[in-house]
Amino acid sequence: MHIIAHIHTDFVTKFGIPRQSGLIESLEGKIIFEPEYRNSAAVRGLDGFSHIWLIWKFYEIDRETWSPMVRPPRLGGTQKMGVFGTRSPFRPNPIGLSAVSILYR
Numbered sequence: 728m729h730i731i732a733h734i735h736t737d738f739v740t741k742f743g744i745p746r747q748s749g750l751i752e753s754l755e756g757k758i759i760f761e762p763e764y765r766n767s768a769a770v771r772g773l774d775g776f777s778h779i780w781l782i783w784k785f786y787e788i789d790r791e792t793w794s795p796m797v798r799p800p801r802l803g804g805t806q807k808m809g810v811f812g813t814r815s816p817f818r819p820n821p822i823g824l825s826a827v828s829i830l831y832r
Contacts, residue, residue: 732760734783755830778828785821793819 736756758781773779796807797815810818 730761731764732758734758734781756827773829774831776829778826781825781827783823783825785816785823790817790821793817 734756735758736754793810794817795810797810797813797817798804798807799813799815802808816823
């Protein structure tokens with residue numbers, strides 16, 4: 728896989744980031760393409776859509792091992808759940824998926 732872009736938001740740390748991209752309507756971010764992918768032909772046709780899917784990597788979560796059980800903060804951190812039954816970023820592959828609306832300016 729190649730990094731084609733970086734997502735920039737107002738969040739400087741992982742704390743406070745909403746668990747779903749649509750929970751905070753006023754939140755905006757930018758997608759900054761790597762130089763080799765800054766080609767207007769690559770995004771031609773996006774203006775016909777209101778949303779896009781972003782597949783992204785948790786860049787501060789890299790670990791050598793993973794755990795099948797986690798303690799989600801939404802449950803007070805006291806109850807263990809299976810990692811695939813949660814939104815935990817501590818998975819075998821540190822990837823995320825978000826549906827985001829496109830703002831045209």
